Amino acid sequence: MANGDKQDYYETLEVNRNASDAEIKKAYRRLAVKFHPDKNQGDKEAEERFKEIGEAYEVLSDAEKRARYDQFGHAGVSGGGFSSGGFGAGSPFGDIFGDIFGDVFGARPRGSRGRRGDDLQYNLEISFEEAAFGVEKKIDIPYAKRCTTCNGSGAKEGTEPKTCPTCRGAGQVRFQQGFFSVSKTCSHCNGEGRVVETPCPACRGTGSVRDKKTISVKVPPGVETGIRLKLSGEGGQGTKGGTNGDLYVVISVREHPIFRREDNDVICEIPISISQAALGCEIEVPTLDGRVNLRIPEGTQSGTIFRMRGKGVPALQGYGRGDHLVIAKVETPTNLNQKQRDLLEEFARISGEDATPMRKNFFSKMMDLFS
Template identity: 55%
Template sequence: MSKRDYYEVLGLSKDAGERDIKKAYKRMAMKYHPDRTKGDKALEDKFKEVSEAYEVLNDSQKRAAYDQFGHDGVDPNRAGAGGFGGGADFGDIFGDVFGDIFGGGRRGGSRGPQRGADLRYNMELSLEEAVRGVSKEIQIPTLVHCEQCKGTGAKSGSKPKTCPTCHGHGQVQMRQGFFAVQQACPTCHGKGEIISDPCPKCHGEGRYERSKTLSVKIPAGVDTGDRIRLSGEGEAGEKGAPAGDLYVQVNVKEHPIFTRDENNLYCEVPISFTQAALGGEIEVPTIDGRVKLKVPAETQTGRMLRIRGKGVKSVRSSVVGDLICKVVIETPVSLNEEQRNLLRQLEESLGGQSSKSSKKHKPRSEGFLDGVKKFFDDLTK
């Protein structure tokens, strides 16, 4: 029986890219894999066909030969006539594509000493520390190289031995029909070596746990969510392999006065209604101290007043944000009778509650009342 076109098998056009080929194979291999088809011979043959097509189209040389000569170009029996031969190891193909799911993939020899793990440290900062920058000492528990055995794990004067089960590869292969599964060697647990006489200090691990103190320089302008990377300050690697990195994760605590939005700072500034009406200068706080702020006459509550350059300097540029003050007009409390009378006199001088002249002095209130009246008039129509 003649073979189907490999592009047709995977449902691809002839100009498909590597990513498209891998995605198509992954989708179809999951559909026809023997673990899902439960012994159905026709579907098992379909899986073999899909895997064979992928084995050719995913290899640039084989694909070029197939595009030029068709199936003859990749026929193992015609290797001398331009074919590539060798056949397909479907277990390796499946592992190469699905290694991220099943932990498989192609492996050549021992995995070798592994780089140390990265560590994370959560650091809380006050807003002042984040804005100005600060140096802090931190203490972290981590794995360090054993000085006594120099990271080998073997007692001084002895050496690790090659694992007799995996012969130093760290992995063994189990076959189920044509499907191959690789797993860590049960004898050496993936290390490829056996230590018969372990180091007494690290108990054969080549590393041991110890707390170390580090000085961390926090640059000015950091904010919650920023990370600072300290290269090589993570866990020590296996058998002398490089150490991982330490990532310091920044979290800025809430401030009682200021809130931050990127490079700008915001705060609420209470003023009396006399100051709001007449205007004047008031003192407001900044991160660097107090400054004078000019309040325009007839200022309404909620108005935003900007002080340029009193925000936060960006950690990534020279841009400095602003301090934005929200005016909140404070109503006086605990008034005595004389003060109440003075306020009544002021109210009368402004035209009272319903006088037409009050529109001149209270445009927002009058505008609101006009809007309410129109709303109810529209309801009654």
């Protein structure tokens, strides 16, 4: 998609242009989970949306890139930075004009340039604990490598590529256009200057074959779903001396059966009985560091939050950890037998308003409202 056709990055993340960094991060996390390929298998539209969201976040989460984007739009963040002025090599406009005039006047003979390898993407699913504390994973990456049968020439063993008869090895053809002598890339050899008459059976004339390599990925502590890890030079192999592409590892964190995460805090809801809430008790609760004893004071209400500082998720590329929050959920008993029912009815009969101050306060306010 051309830059002019791209959706506005703020619209992509569904935020206002004056959104804070925290709002941008929150929007990205929500959309990344919604459109993640693992949740939308086979949905090309969702896959494309996921890529657009990642691209938008990569720009808007970086203060310098965001400032350039706000001033110059997509042209300000495509292809690096600006030159000191004009349409030089560092300018995004330089590439535009180079594409138009480079072929016409023969400024960029394509056959003489190395081609950079393709960037690759790998979706890596890890557990909640692995995301919290980091992990090293071995992954198998498919890629195109130089064909050893023909040494990358594309020609069958014992033969060699022939000089292109159309451009005579120049990679370009010239013709007269008005007052100008115009050069265009040779369509017969695609600018290579040579053609393969007898293709190599191993690579079918392409000069490369599919293979796979095993690499190690170090996932840092504190990652979340949607985080992209860049491994420079681990992508597709370059040709004609071109550099290798990069590998982008996109993280997907599996849901935990007990914990959930908000920023760097871990939240866990613990059910307790009415008697435990009323009389107080000591319970054992799970944390990322193992089981910990927690004192529940008497009179604890449902929804009360107990904070264990420093037992949450480590900060990504930072210092310290979040907190572990335990939310007490008072469970109302069900399937009572007759004796249990009688005891509860007796308790209700002898209980005064002092035993339920919240209820007393609520009904007092309701009476004032309707009086």
